[in-house]
Amino acid sequence: KAGVTQTPRYLIKTRGQQVTLSCSPISGHRSVSWYQQTPGQGLQFLFEYFSETQRNKGNFPGRFSGRQFSNSRSEMNVSTLELGDSALYLCASSPSGYADTQYFGPGTRLTVL
Amino acid sequence: DQQVKQNSPSLSVQEGRISILNCDYTNSMFDYFLWYKKYPAEGPTFLISISSIKDKNEDGRFTVFLNKSAKHLSLHIVPSQPGDSAVYFCAASGSNSGANNLFFGTGTRLTVIP
Numbered sequence: 001k002a003g004v005t006q007t008p009r010y011l012i013k014t015r016g017q018q019v020t021l022s023c024s025p026i027s028g029h030r031s032v033s034w035y036q037q038t039p040g041q042g043l044q045f046l047f048e049y050f051s052e053t054q055r056n057k058g059n060f061p062g063r064f065s066g067r068q069f070s071n072s073r074s075e076m077n078v079s080t081l082e083l084g085d086s087a088l089y090l091c092a093s094s095p096s097g098y099a100d101t102q103y104f105g106p107g108t109r110l111t112v113l
Numbered sequence: 114d115q116q117v118k119q120n121s122p123s124l125s126v127q128e129g130r131i132s133i134l135n136c137d138y139t140n141s142m143f144d145y146f147l148w149y150k151k152y153p154a155e156g157p158t159f160l161i162s163i164s165s166i167k168d169k170n171e172d173g174r175f176t177v178f179l180n181k182s183a184k185h186l187s188l189h190i191v192p193s194q195p196g197d198s199a200v201y202f203c204a205a206s207g208s209n210s211g212a213n214n215l216f217f218g219t220g221t222r223l224t225v226i227p
Contacts (some may be wrong), residue, residue: 004156033202035215035217040219041115041216041219042115042202042218042219042220043157043202043204043215043217044213044216044217045216047216048214050168056214058214090156090157099145099147099159099162099204099206100147100159100162101159102159103156103158103159104156104157104158105156106154106155106156107156111223
């Protein structure tokens, strides 16, 4: 079974730009969650999508948004990038959304200059 | 404000000995706790979990202990093996915040010396 894939793996953007990250979950998994990992804050939950609906949301500004398609693939968008958005963005998929059944992708490393 | 804390950024242990990784939390609404292991260039991998109705959960060489009154959990690895060298994250969630609205610690890098 193929694992969770994230594209691109690395990305460099400048302040003010916007970026879209993509996550393809494990086949059959309907839940996709996104996390931001920074050295100072560790891993922080962004949001979860289940069957194309945002089911849960962390404490991030509205510049961070996402969506899920009918094939469960998910995209995350960050608008008006700030230097502090530089981070590793991880997505995780699970069959139903329970944390102990989540499988993480390798992440997308975003650098904002 | 960091609700889950791992105060030791690194830990070195000899192969065959016990590794003890610690984690503290501040939110009394947390009722489910997990440990993840992360190798470089890979996403975290779920290791073991514990519900707040238990104080111990064991899975092979890995045991998690929960002390609710102290808001403290620990992961014991016995015996430690070189392949256990990785960054370990503890995470917590509350039934009122969603099953995978996880709050993570900042991680402890475990090095097992052969």
